[in-house]
Amino acid sequence: MNDRFWSRIRSDFPVLKRKINGRPIVYLDSACMALKPRQVISAMNEYYERFPACGGRSIHRLGEEASDAYSRARGKLARFINAAEPGECIWTRNATESLNIVASSVKIERGSKVVTTSLEHHSGSLPFVERAKKTGLKLEVVRARNDGTFDIEDWKRAIDSSTRIVSVVHSSNVTGTIAPLREIIEIAHDRGALVVSDDAQYAPHHPLDVQNLDVDFSAISVHKMCGPTGMGVLYGKMSLLESMDMFLVGGDTVSDVRFEDGRIIPSYLPPPHKFEAGLQNYAGAIGAGAAAEYLQSIGMREIEQHERDLLRAALEGLKQLSHVHFLGPDDVNLRTGLLTFVIDTVESAHDIATFLNDRYAVMIRSGWHCAAPFHYQIGIPPSKGTARASIYIYNNSNDISIFLTGLQTLIEQTS
Numbered sequence: 001m002n003d004r005f006w007s008r009i010r011s012d013f014p015v016l017k018r019k020i021n022g023r024p025i026v027y028l029d030s031a032c033m034a035l036k037p038r039q040v041i042s043a044m045n046e047y048y049e050r051f052p053a054c055g056g057r058s059i060h061r062l063g064e065e066a067s068d069a070y071s072r073a074r075g076k077l078a079r080f081i082n083a084a085e086p087g088e089c090i091w092t093r094n095a096t097e098s099l100n101i102v103a104s105s106v107k108i109e110r111g112s113k114v115v116t117t118s119l120e121h122h123s124g125s126l127p128f129v130e131r132a133k134k135t136g137l138k139l140e141v142v143r144a145r146n147d148g149t150f151d152i153e154d155w156k157r158a159i160d161s162s163t164r165i166v167s168v169v170h171s172s173n174v175t176g177t178i179a180p181l182r183e184i185i186e187i188a189h190d191r192g193a194l195v196v197s198d199d200a201q202y203a204p205h206h207p208l209d210v211q212n213l214d215v216d217f218s219a220i221s222v223h224k225m226c227g228p229t230g231m232g233v234l235y236g237k238m239s240l241l242e243s244m245d246m247f248l249v250g251g252d253t254v255s256d257v258r259f260e261d262g263r264i265i266p267s268y269l270p271p272p273h274k275f276e277a278g279l280q281n282y283a284g285a286i287g288a289g290a291a292a293e294y295l296q297s298i299g300m301r302e303i304e305q306h307e308r309d310l311l312r313a314a315l316e317g318l319k320q321l322s323h324v325h326f327l328g329p330d331d332v333n334l335r336t337g338l339l340t341f342v343i344d345t346v347e348s349a350h351d352i353a354t355f356l357n358d359r360y361a362v363m364i365r366s367g368w369h370c371a372a373p374f375h376y377q378i379g380i381p382p383s384k385g386t387a388r389a390s391i392y393i394y395n396n397s398n399d400i401s402i403f404l405t406g407l408q409t410l411i412e413q414t415s
């Protein structure tokens, strides 16, 4: 794919036409929230303008059109991750909700073990920490190396025959490192455990084939893959979804609710409906489907390559700057397109983000990125935090140059 192709992609994003303080926007915060292309915006507008009705219930014309678009969107998500059937994709509000459903609804015997890591986003660890507290489970934490990679021997030690579930971040939102998920899944399955993969950062940037990986559950954040806010997906193997307890119950989850001898007796629908209580975010699901289709039309391999090219340039540039330390390995093939760093001469990561924003309209994220345990592990105090620049399909080499120029100026002014 050449520069012309990527500049056409860039032109799909209306917000990039904006200027801030006379400067074009350099958006490097997609690991937090991706920008939205017009294809996604129009798909959602079409719902609101042409068939803003309830899906799955009303049998009138608008209801039928809404139901059709809603179920087509589920099919698009299933194709995006190669699920065996659309019903294995459950709409949620975000990856956090997807992970909470798994943590609270998978049946786990008292005394069993749950394994997670020191690198998790809070959304990947805390639902399991709380489940362990509530239902008497043991929780073991596999420690990532300080560069965000793992020693596979640690996984072999931690996952044993008492382990019921493993929660692992596929691609870290702090170091950008990609976990050896296939090996972890093999170890877990060998010992009778299930694996939930936190794909919030992985799915938007790399080809994800859940059947080929044989992963049991995957949590996806739609707003990080050019889709609307307030949307996520939980993928689960059908047999597991069928065996799980409900998360929320109520309207739309039941096939019948009998009233006999003064008792209310529900019969629940099969997945995905048993997990989708109440009226849904139809526009959101339709936007999610459009986002999946949009990314696939570009090609996930092409997206991965584009981001790695830019990441390589950013890493090389960063290495030339004095006082900068970045997290994660040098090899871009081990990572997703994000770059987290600190600068010795700047007290707080927020100061880096503020300077870049105010002077260069460069937008990055600062803080501890909802991954406090890993920041404690590497000895970065919460008050200092880390700065993170993250790359997506609409970024180009000019964005990386402006970002590096901004950092250079900041270092000169603070040294």
Ligand SMILES: Cc1ncc(COP(=O)(O)O)c(C=O)c1O
Pocket: 031, 032, 093, 094, 095, 096, 097, 121, 123, 124, 169, 171, 172, 173, 198, 200, 201, 220, 221, 222, 232
């Ligand atoms: C690795 C990782 N997991 C989970 C989440 C939570 O995603 P969501 O905001 O969709 O709940 C994030 C969000 O930043 C993330 O980066």
